[in-house]
Amino acid sequence: MRQLMKGNEAIAFAAIHSGIKCFFGYPITPQTEIAAYMAENLHKHGGVFLQAESEVSAINMVYGAAGAGFRVMTSSSSPGISLKQEGISYIAAADLPCVIVNVMRAGPGLGGIQAAQSDYFQATKGGGHGDYHLIVLAPSSAQEMAEMTVTAFNLADKWRMPVMILADGVTGQMMELVDMSKLPEVETCEKPWAANGRKGRAEHNIINTLYLSPEELEAVNRRQEEKYEQIKAELQDWEEYNTENADIIIAAYGITARIARAAADRAAEEGIRVGIIRPRTLWPFPVRAFENVTAKILCAELSRGQMVEDVRLAVNGRIQVDFYGRCGGMLADEDEILDKIRRLAGE
Amino acid sequence: MNKLLNKPRSITDVPFHYCPGCGHGIAHRLLGEVIDELNIIDKTIAVVPVGCAVEAYDYFECDVMEAAHGRAPSVATGIKRCLPESVVVSYQGDGDLAAIGTAETIHMAARGEAVTVIFVNNTIYGMTGGQMAPTTLPLQITQTTPYGRDVLTQGYPLKMCEILAQVKGPSYIERCALDTVPHIRSAKKAIKKAVEYQIKYGAYSFIELLSACPTNWRLSPSAAVKRVGSDMVDYYPLGVYYDKFSEGK
Numbered sequence A: 001m002r003q004l005m006k007g008n009e010a011i012a013f014a015a016i017h018s019g020i021k022c023f024f025g026y027p028i029t030p031q032t033e034i035a036a037y038m039a040e041n042l043h044k045h046g047g048v049f050l051q052a053e054s055e056v057s058a059i060n061m062v063y064g065a066a067g068a069g070f071r072v073m074t075s076s077s078s079p080g081i082s083l084k085q086e087g088i089s090y091i092a093a094a095d096l097p098c099v100i101v102n103v104m105r106a107g108p109g110l111g112g113i114q115a116a117q118s119d120y121f122q123a124t125k126g127g128g129h130g131d132y133h134l135i136v137l138a139p140s141s142a143q144e145m146a147e148m149t150v151t152a153f154n155l156a157d158k159w160r161m162p163v164m165i166l167a168d169g170v171t172g173q174m175m176e177l178v179d180m181s182k183l184p185e186v187e188t189c190e191k192p193w194a195a196n197g198r199k200g201r202a203e204h205n206i207i208n209t210l211y212l213s214p215e216e217l218e219a220v221n222r223r224q225e226e227k228y229e230q231i232k233a234e235l236q237d238w239e240e241y242n243t244e245n246a247d248i249i250i251a252a253y254g255i256t257a258r259i260a261r262a263a264a265d266r267a268a269e270e271g272i273r274v275g276i277i278r279p280r281t282l283w284p285f286p287v288r289a290f291e292n293v294t295a296k297i298l299c300a301e302l303s304r305g306q307m308v309e310d311v312r313l314a315v316n317g318r319i320q321v322d323f324y325g326r327c328g329g330m331l332a333d334e335d336e337i338l339d340k341i342r343r344l345a346g347e
Numbered sequence B: 001m002n003k004l005l006n007k008p009r010s011i012t013d014v015p016f017h018y019c020p021g022c023g024h025g026i027a028h029r030l031l032g033e034v035i036d037e038l039n040i041i042d043k044t045i046a047v048v049p050v051g052c053a054v055e056a057y058d059y060f061e062c063d064v065m066e067a068a069h070g071r072a073p074s075v076a077t078g079i080k081r082c083l084p085e086s087v088v089v090s091y092q093g094d095g096d097l098a099a100i101g102t103a104e105t106i107h108m109a110a111r112g113e114a115v116t117v118i119f120v121n122n123t124i125y126g127m128t129g130g131q132m133a134p135t136t137l138p139l140q141i142t143q144t145t146p147y148g149r150d151v152l153t154q155g156y157p158l159k160m161c162e163i164l165a166q167v168k169g170p171s172y173i174e175r176c177a178l179d180t181v182p183h184i185r186s187a188k189k190a191i192k193k194a195v196e197y198q199i200k201y202g203a204y205s206f207i208e209l210l211s212a213c214p215t216n217w218r219l220s221p222s223a224a225v226k227r228v229g230s231d232m233v234d235y236y237p238l239g240v241y242y243d244k245f246s247e248g249k
């Protein structure tokens, strides 16, 4: 069942396949295909597409639908994701499962509409106020956008927390073959906590994020921390390419990892062994991938250096970590990466 | 001994934290009575606001969601679109509904979402200690209008019933007051009708309740309740602003 489709459409297809009841969104380039696909198709599967009056409103509609126990998704791009942060903080605080897609474009401010990876900090370090995390998945192809969407819904329900798919404008817009027969199993679970009407339940269900007693709130924070620690132990996910006996390891995610791979192949022709570590989860960051690395590391990103901080933390000063980044919507350049590789190899 | 007056079944045993003379307690009771009378406790989901009613999730026996400040209409929309058979009530204060959440309010009304809005207008930000609200009356003294609200620099109060009456989407809009017994009785009737419209017609309704905040108005409970019937009613006329399904229309 291979189809040629845009990465954004692959996400939308997989979300419907995962059984979403609602999609709430607001138009912004370069992710609007997701909303367009939902507008055309979601109702055919008994779902509801609704264009909200703002991203603020859309994410709070997500809160309502998720709180009522339904699978729900919203998608946006960088400026819109900033606007959603208040709602995301509430959703995380209330332990509500949902999927949020950020097809990143360049910032800050209105920035530009070309692809970037400059929302890494925002996605992985919290984003809104308070101590919380999202599970963050980083697809690098249309195929992975589809697969990770199914995974995202499974994880959201399993861990009762919001999951973000952190993609970029290139993977979102690019058309590729997607094999839908390779999608992961859709796993659903009961949601006895949902505020969906008591229907004879002994107790009423409350979806709430207010804890005026500091003792109580600290206990809530600690409970979430335990969950986060468990997730860090269980969920780290990455892909390795030619890492064994490599002279240099490139750490890159999303579209940048694919460009880095092309540069690595060319370096191999010159006799420089370059491996790639491509994080597939950005939170939890795959620290384990770097445990036994002894080669020099080059971190490549479409930003001025965000994931590189996590790579440095992962190796904890043990080895040198260099950085290559393009920003403003410029793509990483294969030749420039190759130059960097040559220089590192010569050092 | 026979108790003559009981608390509605839809209200929990948790003691309200509201000040003496506060309108929130009355509004809660009226909504509780309506839920009881229509026997809808098992299918009602209340969305409660950030404001003095922030702890209302502990006061209602039905399922409840606590929304971020001003976002109750969006939360209510999310719920209702998933559960069209449920009864969804969005309970909000004036700062919540008419300042930070104005966009959400107007757009939910424009969509004619099958939700009942209970709008407690006390012309002040109660919870944060009495600052100017979008509904604060001209010349009214608050913590952030210590010389009285100057409409030329601080803007005019918003009349939400009048604004929403311009929007096609609502089925029923009424402004009531929680001061005298007859007014409170008609407020209850309005809430009941609004919920019935939701059940019967899938209708959006907006019920504004003019309400006292003695603490932040720096008035005794009785003087505060009197002010509702005088200054507030003068500026915010009571009555039905729209009723799509009333007889004769």
Ligand SMILES: Cc1ncc(C[n+]2csc(CCOP(=O)(O)OP(=O)(O)O)c2C)c(N)n1
Pocket (backbone or CB within 6 Å): B050, B051, B052, B053, B069, B092, B093, B094, B095, B096, B097, B120, B122, B124, B125, B126, B127, B128, B133
């Ligand atoms: C985003 C955000 N901004 C500000 C606040 C602080 N705050 C809490 S309640 C409130 C005003 C509530 O006033 P109103 O809606 O009139 O309700 P009342 O307390 O009068 O019933 C404000 C500003 C907040 N909690 N969240």
Ligand code: SF4
Pocket (backbone or CB within 6 Å): B017, B018, B019, B020, B021, B022, B023, B024, B052, B122, B126, B127, B212, B213, B214, B215, B216
């Ligand atoms: S401060 Fe005002 S609105 Fe808040 S509980 Fe007291 S009287 Fe009611």
Ligand SMILES: [Mg+2]
Pocket (backbone or CB within 6 Å): B051, B093, B094, B095, B120, B121, B122, B123, B124, B125, B126, B133
């Ligand atoms: Mg108020």
